Amino acid sequence: MPIFFETRQLVTPGDLIAEGEYVAGENTYKENEKIYASRLGLVETENKKVSVVALKAFYIPKAEDIVIGTVVEVGFNGWTVDINAPYPAILRAGDVLSRPFRPQKDDLSQVLDMGDLIVAKVASYDRTHDPQLTVGEPGLGKITRGQILRITPTKIPRVIGRKGSMISMIKQETGCNIILGLNGVILITGKTLESEQLALMAIHKIDEESHTSGLTDRVTQMLKEEKAKMEENKNE
Amino acid sequence: MSSVITRVKQKQIAQLIEKGKRLDGRELTDYREITIEQGIIERAEGSARVLLGKTEVLAGTKVELGEPFSDTPNEGVLTVNAELVPLASPTFEPGPPNENSIELARIVDRGIRESKAIDTEKLCIEPGKKVFVIFVDVYVLNHDGNLIDASALAATAALLNTKMSKYQIEKGEVKLTSGYTQLPMKKHPITVTFAKIDNKLVVDPGLEEEQVMDARISMAFDDDDNICAIQKGGNGYFTPEQIQEAAKTAKEKAKQLRKKLDW
Amino acid sequence: MNDKPEKLIDKKGARLDGRKPDELRPIKIDVGVLSNADGSAYIEQGKNKILAGAYGPREVHPKHLELQDRMLLRCRYHMAPFSVQERKSPAPSRREVEISKVIRESLEPSIFMEYYPRTALDVFVEVLQADGGTRCASITAAALAIADAGIPMRDIVVACAAGKVEDTVVLDLMDEEDKLGSADVPLALMPNLNAVTLLQMDGILTVEEFEQAVNLAIEGCKKISVIQKESLKAKYVDVKEVEE
Numbered sequence: 001m002p003i004f005f006e007t008r009q010l011v012t013p014g015d016l017i018a019e020g021e022y023v024a025g026e027n028t029y030k031e032n033e034k035i036y037a038s039r040l041g042l043v044e045t046e047n048k049k050v051s052v053v054a055l056k057a058f059y060i061p062k063a064e065d066i067v068i069g070t071v072v073e074v075g076f077n078g079w080t081v082d083i084n085a086p087y088p089a090i091l092r093a094g095d096v097l098s099r100p101f102r103p104q105k106d107d108l109s110q111v112l113d114m115g116d117l118i119v120a121k122v123a124s125y126d127r128t129h130d131p132q133l134t135v136g137e138p139g140l141g142k143i144t145r146g147q148i149l150r151i152t153p154t155k156i157p158r159v160i161g162r163k164g165s166m167i168s169m170i171k172q173e174t175g176c177n178i179i180l181g182l183n184g185v186i187l188i189t190g191k192t193l194e195s196e197q198l199a200l201m202a203i204h205k206i207d208e209e210s211h212t213s214g215l216t217d218r219v220t221q222m223l224k225e226e227k228a229k230m231e232e233n234k235n236e
Numbered sequence: 237m238s239s240v241i242t243r244v245k246q247k248q249i250a251q252l253i254e255k256g257k258r259l260d261g262r263e264l265t266d267y268r269e270i271t272i273e274q275g276i277i278e279r280a281e282g283s284a285r286v287l288l289g290k291t292e293v294l295a296g297t298k299v300e301l302g303e304p305f306s307d308t309p310n311e312g313v314l315t316v317n318a319e320l321v322p323l324a325s326p327t328f329e330p331g332p333p334n335e336n337s338i339e340l341a342r343i344v345d346r347g348i349r350e351s352k353a354i355d356t357e358k359l360c361i362e363p364g365k366k367v368f369v370i371f372v373d374v375y376v377l378n379h380d381g382n383l384i385d386a387s388a389l390a391a392t393a394a395l396l397n398t399k400m401s402k403y404q405i406e407k408g409e410v411k412l413t414s415g416y417t418q419l420p421m422k423k424h425p426i427t428v429t430f431a432k433i434d435n436k437l438v439v440d441p442g443l444e445e446e447q448v449m450d451a452r453i454s455m456a457f458d459d460d461d462n463i464c465a466i467q468k469g470g471n472g473y474f475t476p477e478q479i480q481e482a483a484k485t486a487k488e489k490a491k492q493l494r495k496k497l498d499w
Numbered sequence: 500m501n502d503k504p505e506k507l508i509d510k511k512g513a514r515l516d517g518r519k520p521d522e523l524r525p526i527k528i529d530v531g532v533l534s535n536a537d538g539s540a541y542i543e544q545g546k547n548k549i550l551a552g553a554y555g556p557r558e559v560h561p562k563h564l565e566l567q568d569r570m571l572l573r574c575r576y577h578m579a580p581f582s583v584q585e586r587k588s589p590a591p592s593r594r595e596v597e598i599s600k601v602i603r604e605s606l607e608p609s610i611f612m613e614y615y616p617r618t619a620l621d622v623f624v625e626v627l628q629a630d631g632g633t634r635c636a637s638i639t640a641a642a643l644a645i646a647d648a649g650i651p652m653r654d655i656v657v658a659c660a661a662g663k664v665e666d667t668v669v670l671d672l673m674d675e676e677d678k679l680g681s682a683d684v685p686l687a688l689m690p691n692l693n694a695v696t697l698l699q700m701d702g703i704l705t706v707e708e709f710e711q712a713v714n715l716a717i718e719g720c721k722k723i724s725v726i727q728k729e730s731l732k733a734k735y736v737d738v739k740e741v742e743e
Contacts, residue, residue: 029653036691038651038652038653039649341593350701463705464700473689473696475695476695476717479698480710483706
């Protein structure tokens with residue numbers, strides 16, 4: 001039962017990865033006992049499962065996902081939020097307002113207006129209707145300050161790292177609070193502009209080199225070097 | 237009735253095809269009954285009405301005087317247009333030609349043009365200045381599948397029926413005189429269309445077969461068994477073997493049809 | 500300016516540009532060339548210069564066109580006014596409408612349309628300079644733009660034309676061969692599945708010559724497919740090499 005590619009080898013859509021009794025994992029499909037790649041990415045095998053870690057993919061909402069989005073429309077009983085997905089997301093007024101909602105009297109733009117950024121959770125989504133959001137949990141709601149960064153959603157797991165090792169390291173080294181939206185949008189809030197810049201640089205580096213190994217060490221190295229430079233500049 | 241086909245019907249069609257038969261009892265390579273009437277629109281210089289099963293297409297030709305194209309100064313001009321008029325199907329909407337009517341017109345045009353069916357040099361009156369311009373307008377009146385073959389037959393039949401006015405050149409001007417000559421035709425192209433359903437090819441798809449097919453392929457042949465035009469359509473695909481099979485079958489069907497029509 | 504060459508193929512079997520009958524024109528492809536489109540690709544094949552961009556999956560506008568159970572694929576093939584010898588009007592011609600349709604039908608079988616209901620994938624192809632075989636080069640670029648956008652596909656569609664020039668079946672017709680030759684057979688293929696998704700023909704061919712042309716076009720497609728895949732990987736392979 002052959003596998004034609006090694007782990008972490010780059011494949012393109014249509015490449016025959018394996019033949020035989022394998023299970024088609026993410027970004028692959030099975031036809032006639034053959035498993036083909038359906039996206040450009042790196043091969044990964046786990047027992048009988050063959051999958052491809054896509055280098056580039058767009059975000060498709062999943063219930064329970066934390067996302068960061070922009071309000072693009074204020075309706076009369078809720079808001080339409082752009083969560084960087086092919087489907088616009090809906091946040092209902094009832095979810096945000098703690099008291100009963102009166103459409104004629106309440107002006108929703110006073111609560112959330114066009115252009116506002118929010119951190120929300122996907123409450124529900126299926127093929128027949130647009131995703132519903134909720135902000136009714138601690139840590140969710142309107143964003144008032146910080147730096148926003150967008151990367152392709154498939155790289156968010158890399159920013160998190162194995163058991164959160166990468167993201168905790170960055171938070172520690174920069175002293176920033178970082179919220180990772182699974183839709184590829186990241187919010188960085190730090191005590192100083194410089195610390196936020198450091199975090200941005202780290203994430204940029206991960207974005208560009210996500211398909212290589214030894215990244216956690218290199219990012220840690222880079223952060224230490226940049227911090228040292230900043231200290232020097234301050235002391236001069 | 238909606239144009240969504242039920243799963244039950246889809247299964248029925250597939251099961252029949254497995255056994256080599258179709259909904260209306262035809263074999264996989266049979267055409268429906270074909271009737272061609274010519275000369276039914278007197279105002280047109282030529283016309284023909286084709287009934288292919290219940291599909292009905294009317295083609296009319298108009299002959300005008302015009303200028304030749306600069307790269308073919310000695311040849312007449314052919315223009316083919318097609319209209320999928322709204323009364324022909326609940327799925328046709330009024331409006332300017334959409335991609336379906338444009339594609340249909342161009343497929344019919346290709347069969348006639350590439351087979352050199354019309355002797356275009358005989359349409360030249362004054363080289364580089366005046367030629368006969370032949371307009372073929374294909375009007376689909378009822379859509380019950382396979383508009384391509386029906387339209388191609390109607391267009392060719394209309395051309396065969398077309399008369400051009402006699403003319404004289406007086407003091408450098410072209411004057412039309414009384415009397416007519418038949419449009420000079422050298423070939424009689426025939427187009428054969430297949431639908432691919434469940435990996436089998438069926439000739440002359442009916443409407444319901446078109447609704448379940450993966451893809452279609454049309455091939456036009458001239459009187460010498462040469463292929464002069466091919467068009468694959470639909471969202472599916474063909475294997476190279478199916479393409480060769482289609483070419484061989486289409487060649488035979490075109491020959492049979494040409495004999496039957498006495499073209 | 501418009502002198503017709505005497506012979507399209509000389510005694511030694513060389514074509515107007517020196518190629519052998521089964522030889523492709525030089526091809527160069529770059530992927531990810533536009534910053535706004537979700538996916539993009541640029542191809543040069545002979546003197547053809549063609550740019551393809553893909554946007555999607557995205558909301559369908561106008562909304563009434565959205566499909567409940569699948570993505571809607573829309574393609575627009577368009578030639579720039581300066582792309583051809585005699586200026587072409589920017590308005591869509593009937594030829595461009597037909598080609599847009601056949602390009603869409605050549606790409607759709609390769610895309611997992613059912614994965615993204617109620618969305619649209621809009622693919623735009625601009626022919627900046629034309630030199631025969633533009634629809635095939637357009638498909639080759641458009642398929643890459645779709646792959647570059649991260650849309651899941653069964654295979655990357657690739658296209659190439661074959662034809663007949665003075666009694667010889669030849670591969671990858673250039674402009675003069677297309678205009679003066681006796682047949683043109685554009686073909687698009689999903690190479691790993693050996694599935695033909697575009698097939699057209701105009702001219703005069705016997706059934707045997709047609710078979711030859713189809714086989715030759717398929718061979719040409721397979722060669723171009725190798726270049727396609729390399730160009731898709733190129734962005735990432737470079738960086739990988741730098742690190743090692």
